[in-house]
Amino acid sequence: MKFVDEFREPELALRLVAQIRETATRRWVLMDVCGGQTHSLLRYGIEVALEDCVELIHGPGCPVCVTSCESIDFALQLAMQPHVIVASFGDMLRVPGSRESLLDVRARGGRVQMVYSPMDAVELARNHPDCQVVFFAVGFETTAPATALAALHAEQLGLDNFSMLVTHVRVLPAMEALLLSPVNRVQAFLAAGHVCAVTGFAEYDVLVDRFRVPVVVTGFEPIDLLQGILGAVQQLEAGGHCVSNCYARSVSREGNINAQKTVETVYEVADRDWRGFGSIRNGGLILRDRFERFDSEKRFATIQVNPISVVNTCLSSEVLSGQIKPPQCPYFGNACTPDSPLGAPMVSSEGACAAYFRYQWLQSK
Amino acid sequence: MCLGVPGRVSAWLDRDPLFARANIEFDGIQRECHMACVPEAEIGDYVIIHAGVAICLVDQAEARRVFDELNRLNLLAELETDVVTEATPIESKRDEP
Numbered sequence: 365m366k367f368v369d370e371f372r373e374p375e376l377a378l379r380l381v382a383q384i385r386e387t388a389t390r391r392w393v394l395m396d397v398c399g400g401q402t403h404s405l406l407r408y409g410i411e412v413a414l415e416d417c418v419e420l421i422h423g424p425g426c427p428v429c430v431t432s433c434e435s436i437d438f439a440l441q442l443a444m445q446p447h448v449i450v451a452s453f454g455d456m457l458r459v460p461g462s463r464e465s466l467l468d469v470r471a472r473g474g475r476v477q478m479v480y481s482p483m484d485a486v487e488l489a490r491n492h493p494d495c496q497v498v499f500f501a502v503g504f505e506t507t508a509p510a511t512a513l514a515a516l517h518a519e520q521l522g523l524d525n526f527s528m529l530v531t532h533v534r535v536l537p538a539m540e541a542l543l544l545s546p547v548n549r550v551q552a553f554l555a556a557g558h559v560c561a562v563t564g565f566a567e568y569d570v571l572v573d574r575f576r577v578p579v580v581v582t583g584f585e586p587i588d589l590l591q592g593i594l595g596a597v598q599q600l601e602a603g604g605h606c607v608s609n610c611y612a613r614s615v616s617r618e619g620n621i622n623a624q625k626t627v628e629t630v631y632e633v634a635d636r637d638w639r640g641f642g643s644i645r646n647g648g649l650i651l652r653d654r655f656e657r658f659d660s661e662k663r664f665a666t667i668q669v670n671p672i673s674v675v676n677t678c679l680s681s682e683v684l685s686g687q688i689k690p691p692q693c694p695y696f697g698n699a700c701t702p703d704s705p706l707g708a709p710m711v712s713s714e715g716a717c718a719a720y721f722r723y724q725w726l727q728s729k
Numbered sequence: 730m731c732l733g734v735p736g737r738v739s740a741w742l743d744r745d746p747l748f749a750r751a752n753i754e755f756d757g758i759q760r761e762c763h764m765a766c767v768p769e770a771e772i773g774d775y776v777i778i779h780a781g782v783a784i785c786l787v788d789q790a791e792a793r794r795v796f797d798e799l800n801r802l803n804l805l806a807e808l809e810t811d812v813v814t815e816a817t818p819i820e821s822k823r824d825e826p
């Protein structure tokens with residue numbers, strides 16, 4: 365078993381689709397929280413296959429899509445400084461700030477480097493002692509252990525030319541914010557499997573009890589997703605609400621304690637401005653005082669970002685909160701395409717708009 | 730962003746608590762990954778790698794249990810379908826030209 369192909373087995377998938385159909389007596393509204401799940405649901409045609417019995421809406425699960433414009437603009441300014449290299453994941457380099465993206469700045473001579481792992485950015489700093497390397501640390505709880513490790517490595521190596529622009533976001537407060545919204549339509553959540561691999565799922569108990577909403581921890585392959593949907597529909601049909609785990613091969617109730625300790629050593633919970641949502645209470649992570657010297661915003665405190673007022677037509681906040689689906693945006697596929705995007709959800713490989721654009725041929729039966 | 734890929738631990742390179750690294754095999758391709766969050770992994774174990782860091786072990790027994798259960802349900806469903814198909818040969822013959 366290699367944990368990929370087996371979980372794409374078409375016959376099993378069809379059987380699960382049939383079982384979901386048999387179970388649902390009405391059309392339930394489920395939200396997948398993670399952009400990776402959104403892509404799989406569209407890529408494997410699951411959304412279309414279940415169209416008449418389950419409405420799948422896609423949540424805020426694309427960290428680069430919710431990274432604030434101010435943080436991106438700050439990174440752009442940094443990249444234009446002499447002797448500064450800005451490093452980040454590929455997706456983050458493509459997302460525009462108020463005017464342009466890090467890749468645009470690179471085309472104008474800025475020093476921007478794509479990395480696969482935060483540890484590669486630490487290596488970059490070691491190999492370029494004459495430069496300041498800034499790692500743009502973006503991501504959910506899944507990514508926080510990796511960026512926390514990078515800070516610990518930098519500290520251990522005594523690097524004084526490495527820092528991080530931290531914009532980490534936390535999923536649970538965003539789910540809570542969605543449920544508190546007067547326009548909320550979510551009846552059950554498919555919780556993000558790899559976030560839960562780190563955090564565990566015990567922390568969802570409070571959410572479930574408070575809002576009486578079923579939460580099903582779900583993986584990413586078609587069989588995982590269908591099992592998660594079936595689990596959610598079964599709970600809804602029975603009028604129940606609890607946290608159930610449909611990704612038990614990677615997720616336990618307590619999660620990965622080592623990863624949690626790594627994150628807690630480096631970060632503390634704080635409010636965070638989410639692009640398209642506004643400020644979310646406890647919605648992010650910031651560096652603890654011990655790691656202050658690795659904080660790019662403090663190291664480069666003299667750099668000013670002038671707020672640019674741009675008329676933004678993108679409906680990303682409606683898309684990311686599940687109020688509309690990307691094709692309902694008037695710009696989808698005409699003024700806004702992956703080649704000339706108006707907003708982050710069309711740029712990022714995990715953005716909902718990009719997923720619909722890429723797999724739209726599957727949408728018309 | 731939360732993309733995690735399962736890979737098999739093929740060799741430990743460093744067991745330092747902070748700088749732990751191992752070679753991980755993804756479908757024949759080897760890649761060096763950081764293991765500080767999964768120090769208990771042994772050679773042959775599967776781990777989920779995200780951004781170059783192992784974030785959890787894959788519980789192979791649990792995967793097999795779920796998979797066997799699903800396969801059993803599938804088999805049962807097929808058997809039921811076969812019974813129905815065998816029971817209606819005349820109906821299907823009637824449709825033939």
Ligand code: SF4
Pocket residue numbers: 677678679680683690693694695696697700701705706707708709710711717
């Ligand atoms: S289609 Fe483009 S403009 Fe519309 S919400 Fe998506 S990214 Fe924004």
